Amino acid sequence: SVTIPGTPIPNDFNSGKLLQIEYKNWRLPALTGAINSNSHIPLDKFIKSDGAGSQLQLAEARYLICYLHKKGVLTDLIKSFMASPKNINDVKAYEDALGMKIGDIEKDFITFVKGL
Numbered sequence: 001s002v003t004i005p006g007t008p009i010p011n012d013f014n015s016g017k018l019l020q021i022e023y024k025n026w027r028l029p030a031l032t033g034a035i036n037s038n039s040h041i042p043l044d045k046f047i048k049s050d051g052a053g054s055q056l057q058l059a060e061a062r063y064l065i066c067y068l069h070k071k072g073v074l075t076d077l078i079k080s081f082m083a084s085p086k087n088i089n090d091v092k093a094y095e096d097a098l099g100m101k102i103g104d105i106e107k108d109f110i111t112f113v114k115g116l
Helices: 028-036 043-048 055-068 076-084 085-089 089-099 102-114
Strands: none
Touching: 028 055, 028 089, 028 102, 043 055, 043 089, 043 102, 055 102, 076 085, 076 089, 089 102
C-alpha cells in the first residue's frame, strides 16, 4: 500500500486501478501537431527535463501518463518514484518498466498518440 504523509491516497491507487483516464482532451492537437512537424520534445530529453511547463510540455506530460497507464506500468512507476524520487528523471526507470529502449518507447509513444 502506498502512502504519502499527510496526503490521502485513493483506494484505487493501491489496488492497481489508478484512474480511468479519458485520453482525448484539448491538449491532443498541440501534441499531434508537434509530432507531425517533428518539433515535439524527444522522450529522453523530456524525461530528463525539470518539467517547467510550456503548453507542449504539459501536453506531452499528460499523454506520457496516458501511454504509461495504457501499457499497465503507471502505478508501478509512481510507486518506484515515490520510493526513489530521483528516478523520475532517469530514462532507465522507464526502459525497465516498459521492457524497451528509449528509442523504441519513443516510436511506440508516437504511434499511441497518433492513434488517439
